[in-house]
Amino acid sequence: MAARRRSPGPGSAAAHLGESLPLERKLALYRWMRLTRTLEERLVALYRQTKVVGGLFRSLGQEADAVGSCFALEPRDVMSPLIRNMGAMLVKGATPVEILKQYMAKGDSPTRGRELNIHFGDIGPAGTTRGFLGQISPLGDMVPVMAGVAMSFKARGEDRVGLVYVGDGATSTGAFHEGINFAAVQRLPLVVIIENNGYAYSTPTSKQTAAKQFVDKAIGYGVPGEQADGNDVLAVYDVTKRAVDRARAGEGVTLIELMTYRRKGHAEHDNQSYVPPGEIEKWAAENDPIDRYVRVLTEREKVPTATLAEIDASVSAEVDEATEIAERSGTPAPLDALEGVYAEPPRERPLWFREGADVSGLGQERPEGWGTWDASKGGAR
Amino acid sequence: MAGTEITYLEAIREAIDEEMARDPEVFLLGEDIGAYGGAFKVTDGMLAKYGEARVIDSPISEIAIVGAAAGAAHMGMRPVVEMQFIDFIANAYDMLTNYVATARYRAFLPCPMVVRGPSGGYVRGGPFHSQNPEAGFIHTPGLKVVYPSTAEDAKGLMKAAIRDDDCVLFFEHKYLYRRIKGVMPAGDHIVPIGKARTARVGTDVSIITYAATVHKALEAAERLQAEDGLSVEVIDLRSLAPLDDEAIVATVRKTNRVLVVHEDTRTGGIAGEITARINETCFADLDAPVLRVTAHDIPLPYAPALEDFVLPQVDDIVLAVRRLAAW
DSSP, rough: OHHHHOOOOSSSSHHHHHHHHOHHHHHHHHHHHHHHHHHHHHHHHHHOOOTTTTTTOTTTTOHHHHHHTTSSSOSSSSSEEEEEHHHHHTTTTTTHHHHHHHHTOTTTTTTTTTOTTTOOOBBBBBBBBOBBBBOOOSTTEEEEEEHHHHHHHHHTTTTOOOOEETTTTGGGHHHHHHHHHHHHHTOOSSSEEEEEOOOETTTTTGGGSSSSGGGHHHHHHOOOOOEEEEEEEEHHHHHHHHHHHHTTOOOOOOEEEOOOOOOOOSSOOOOOTSSTTTTHHHHHOOOHHHHHHHIIIIIOOOOOOOHHHHHHHHHHHHHHHHHHHHHHHOOGGGGGHHHHSSSSSOOOOOGGTTOOOOOOOTTTTTTOOTOOTTTOOOHHH | OOOOOOEEHHHHHHHHHHHHHOOOOOEEEEESSSSOOOTTTTTTTTHHOOTTTTTTOOOOEEHHHHHHHHHHTTTTOEEEOSSSSSSGGGGGGHHHIHHHHIHHHHHHHOOEEEEEEEESSSSSSOTTOOTTTHHHHTTSSOOOOEEESSSSHHHHHHHHHHSSSSSSEEEEETTTTTTTTEOOOOSSSSOOTTOOOOEESSSEEEEEEEEEHHHHHHHHHHHHHHHHHOOOEEOOOEEESOOOOHHHHHHHHHHEEEEEEEEETTTOOOOHHHHHHHHHHHHGGOEEEEEEEESSSSSOOSSSSHHHHHHHHHHHHHHHHHHTTTT
């Protein structure tokens, strides 16, 4: 069963909407996927140089599902990503500089060094914000929160839609269940995407649910459910666009299951010892979303290879420049730790043993931790 | 309404009503709060007055209620959500402590919302309709916690909580809902969060407490005045996060003898925190060790004989104050 589900072919409905995109937009999809992969490869290099302070989370092989789905949103819409949706964040306007600073715990990172990796956001009124809401680590929690965001759209009569990503593992949480059920009952303009990449950390989907497929859960919530090939970027766009259109038309929640595969470990330290031999290699060889889309572009759309090479070069240049900018930033000032727990009071007082103490040396040494790269111990390649 | 005595419960409703009338972003979300008006009828009449868009009956989903409130609050709305009994806030503990409490700090996200609900014992409610879970939330940076003992404070603190730019947990004592009455001050009555109240002025011994045990302490103080000639000061904290350190220190310096009383269980309760703060800031002002009268560390039982034994009573407070006075 698990083996069958882990080798999905291009079995989703024909990608009418995706295929009818103008070539310029199709090339944009390619660029976002390439940027996602190149930026993550740069992060791996920085991680091994110990410049990434915490863990590193890859979306290798899942770029199509993140990029293609978020591409179906309008700038005014709001999306909340999961840890493997850096591509969706880039589409929504997050910049490589922000992501690099965030991973390197810089003082001028989007969260001023308070949060890790891609846990940051920018939401508020349409037009002045980019519309992505930072996730937290407890899984499933963003579903009810995004239900609330969508509730504000409905209450104010705003023409905006919410999109929230969860992994296969998060479907087992109470927050997922309560959130999607609440949104369904309230008929909120919300799209819920389950990225089925086969594993939640080390746990295969067969140990996550007895359901034959996650999309079946839609029936229990009384909402439309659709499954698509998550490694076919146009199919992903297509299925998401239909759901977004339904939400925008007042037809409520859609549950989407995107079939994909996680080729890297949960995080960079994870050696994937639990994966059956050959599985990763098979997906890499036969079902890489970028390779597949390159074939679509060059064979069906007759895009010259040189055009894609130019995009690749511009992406590399963008990531190089972003890295230089991010590396120039400094670490946070220790006393900034006391700012902004509440609106009022705006800052906490240092405890008596820190009153007037010299704290300039804090945080200058990087201790070994679970998130750090140790070449002698190895890790995921 | 000015000049008319109303109950603690009606004071809460009046505050919510006034804030909903004042600010169209305020809305209510909870279980059975609309057509039914809430398990204790706190939101009675709100649906008829404000409609389904602003008085929303939810599924039995505390995680979704709190999570959706947070999402709406990020977007500028001001949700006031009900836990049907505050005991059920445990279901939303993750959402409150991991998501809501950290939102401003980790992501600069405003989260102006009120989570309110009937709390506390002395009502024969048994283990799941009598709890006082405030200590767990006071321990969480990013949350504010209030727990009024009078009708006036219930109204003024509710209005302050709805206007606060952060999440406020509003504990309502169900024993006080219809037993306690007050005349509301005229006009826009706001009680600032973080300020204690001197419920009774005294000079010999201080009792620091909050919620239903304020009334137990006041009763004990009257007996001690009559029977022992002791002048007992009673400080009603009203806000538990933040705590009013100034008021605590002031009463310690005044009487030099302190009893902390709460209905919550003892270990890890707020009395321990208050005792530690007194120890750190004004140890030299003490003429006796700080004593605590609290519930026993027992899940609250149903039978009156059992509940009365477990919870602090007036006699317990009288005994403790006499011990302090004799130190």
